[in-house]
Amino acid sequence: xxxxxxxxxxxxxxxxxxxxxxxxxxxxxxxxxxxxxxxxxxxxxxxxxxxxxxxxxxxxxxxxxxxxxxxxxxxxxxxxxxxxxxxxxxxxxxxxxxxxxxxxxxxxxxxxxx
Numbered sequence: 001x002x003x004x005x006x007x008x009x010x011x012x013x014x015x016x017x018x019x020x021x022x023x024x025x026x027x028x029x030x031x032x033x034x035x036x037x038x039x040x041x042x043x044x045x046x047x048x049x050x051x052x053x054x055x056x057x058x059x060x061x062x063x064x065x066x067x068x069x070x071x072x073x074x075x076x077x078x079x080x081x082x083x084x085x086x087x088x089x090x091x092x093x094x095x096x097x098x099x100x101x102x103x104x105x106x107x108x109x110x111x112x113x114x
Contacts, residue, residue, distance in 0.1 A: 024081040
């Protein structure tokens with residue numbers, strides 16, 4: 001299992017209580033989104049209007065509706081940045097670090113044939 005169930009549940013509760021909240025989309029995330037949906041106007045800062053948990057798809061998923069559109073974008077919490085002053089920023093950073101580490105370990109095991 002990639003995530004720690006108790007910590008993830010607590011983080012989900014914090015995020016659900018904070019919705020809507022602003023996130024920054026790093027250049028790599030923006031490029032991936034723009035490549036998949038070139039006609040969609042996605043900015044470097046967007047607002048998360050809902051979160052959901054999909055452990056086998058991407059963990060905690062942020063649902064974003066870019067300003068002045070009816071479009072919907074979904075991205076993993078591991079692919080966004082929250083402002084350091086957000087009350088849940090430390091928990092998000094811990095979640096991102098842990099999930100990224102577990103994904104790397106899983107890939108390494110897969111490559112090694114374990």
